[in-house]
Amino acid sequence: MRITVFRRLMADEFGPGRAETLSRDHVFGELGGRTVEQALAAGTSAKDVWRAVCDAFEIPPERR
Template sequence: MRITAFRKMMADEFGEIRADMLARDHVFGALGNRTVDQALEAGVPAKEIWRAVCDTFEVPPERR
């Protein structure tokens, strides 16, 4: 998954402003206690990050 596609999926699911806030501020245990932005910078695949976001926020399977 490309980062641009990941960012679009985040914005579609949470709204642009909240998606930016979550990526910057929310620490995910599943990502090694990193934020989305930190995980992307560390080279974690966007698909793995998306799964962690979906699991944490209980995104329904049809929107994953």
């Protein structure tokens, strides 16, 4: 998954403003105690980050 696709999925799911804030501020245990931005910068794949977001926020399977 490309980061641009990931960002679009985030914006579609949470709205552009909340998606940006969530990516920057929310710490995910599944990402090693990192935020989305930190995980992506560390080289975690966008697909793995999206899965962690979906799990944390209980995104329904049809929107994953």
